[in-house]
Amino acid sequence: MESKSRVLVVGGGAIGGLLAWRLSHSTTHTVSLLCRSTYNQIKSHGIPITSLQYGNATYHPESLHRTIDDAIAHATSFDYILVTLKALPNIYDSSEVISKAVGPGTMILLFQNGIGVEEPFLKRFGKGNPVVSCVSFVSVCKENREEEGGRLGGWRLRHGGFTMVVAGFANEQHTNEDLQKLHNLFAEFQRSGGIDCSIKSDIQVYRWQKQILNGSTNPVSVLSRLSCQEMVRHKRYRRMLEDVMAEIFAVAESVIKGKLPGTNGIVDPPAAISYIEGIEAPVYTSMLEDSLNKRHMETEVILKNPIDLAEKHGVAVPHMRALYESLLKIEQAYEK
Structure with a gap:
């Protein structure tokens, strides 16, 4: 046997x-x-x-x-x-x-x-x-x-x-x-x-595809304390998500030298927002859970590594940089 x-x-x-x-x-x-x-x-x-x-x-x-x-x-x-x-x-x-x-x-x-x-x-x-x-x-x-x-x-x-x-x-x-x-x-x-x-x-193409949602909803949820669906219904946070998504698309396409595959129909920021709107059960990100429980967040792989690649490829990512610095300060405040 x-x-x-x-x-x-x-x-x-x-x-x-x-x-x-x-x-x-x-x-x-x-x-x-x-x-x-x-x-x-x-x-x-x-x-x-x-x-x-x-x-x-x-x-x-x-x-x-x-x-x-x-x-x-x-x-x-x-x-x-x-x-x-x-x-x-x-x-x-x-x-x-x-x-x-x-x-x-x-x-x-x-x-x-x-x-x-x-x-x-x-x-x-x-x-x-x-x-x-x-x-x-x-x-x-x-x-x-x-x-x-x-x-x-x-x-x-x-x-x-x-x-x-x-x-x-x-x-x-x-x-x-x-x-x-x-x-x-x-x-x-x-x-x-x-x-x-x-x-x-070409697995990295799909890793970047997932990063569109991960790299935007995770850090923005830490600031908003909202579910993904609640964020897209909020004018300010919806705009913030769209801005970060646009930066991730730009970095991804520079790194992979092409377009993302559009998994789940996510081909641009508006499509990503629509995808979130279509999820039935409320989604609370892992970063938000970590932040609420004063645990370390995945800031390096979700934000810092993509920011470094953006700099290497000459892509401006001011929103990602601001989020990264904000999350570092939130983590530093855990000890106070």
């Missing part, structure tokens, strides 16, 4: 929880979930999920761990490691976090937001392991739950009606075996989890 492929999902937040849940239905893959700050709730109560696409459920991971050491004590090697940690290169190195679990042949898949997230992984593992850059187009967030009497009762995942993953190899070279291995995982995501997955040779 052929052994099952071993998958480790590192990060128990919105994306990590959703991916682990969908792949947990597989009969050919086993899933281990590693989470730190969310470990206690998941251990005690599982992950409550409301999903327009998949229905409602409570996901109880078969294999749950708080640390990498715990995970490798349970399974000495993994075929796949899915990294869903927040990308905070100014705080910690995500590649170092997973290093003990990476063995010969382990495929590393990066489900992280922003631009330039692949670099630390390529530097540490790129010569010996396939590194895959993954872009997820999905509306999912953690939200607080209320029990009877209005008391907060932990959190749940709220997921919309659409999930798509686009991926490509970050390594300069990869083998046919690597490609087949990625196909096998994505075929299982499709079969058992109902997630639309595709492999692209």
Whole structure:
């Protein structure tokens, strides 16, 4: 009997929880979930999920761990490691976090937001392991739950009606075996989890496509304290979003030397605004959640790296620069 492929999902937040849940239905893959700050709730109560696409459920991971050491004590090697940690290169190195679990042949898949997230992984593992850059187009967030009497009762995942993953190899070279291995995982995501997955040779084009929404709604939501839908209904914040989106389009097209693919019909700022207006469930960004809880935000990969590329390519991005400086000041105020 052929052994099952071993998958480790590192990060128990919105994306990590959703991916682990969908792949947990597989009969050919086993899933281990590693989470730190969310470990206690998941251990005690599982992950409550409301999903327009998949229905409602409570996901109880078969294999749950708080640390990498715990995970490798349970399974000495993994075929796949899915990294869903927040990308905070100014705080910690995500590649170092997973290093003990990476063995010969382990495929590393990066489900992280922003631009330039692949670099630390390529530097540490790129010569010996396939590194895959993954872009997820999905509306999912953690939200607080209320029990009877209005008391907060932990959190749940709220997921919309659409999930798509686009991926490509970050390594300069990869083998046919690597490609087949990625196909096998994505075929299982499709079969058992109902997630639309595709492999692209120009993955950075799609990473920039997602940046249109990520790089605008995230930082603006920190200033506004509003959901994405509320921001586009507010005259001042709607204009701010449009201005930032226009800058991201300009940087993206300079970097990739062409047009973005227009995923979900997002071909310009007005189309991006219309897309947000069409999302049924309220969307609160991860940056807003981090800011409200006085946690470090993904300012480097969402704003600083694109700003650096804008400067390299001679693109003016005054709104992005202003947002970056504003978010740094907000973080500095945490300690006061």
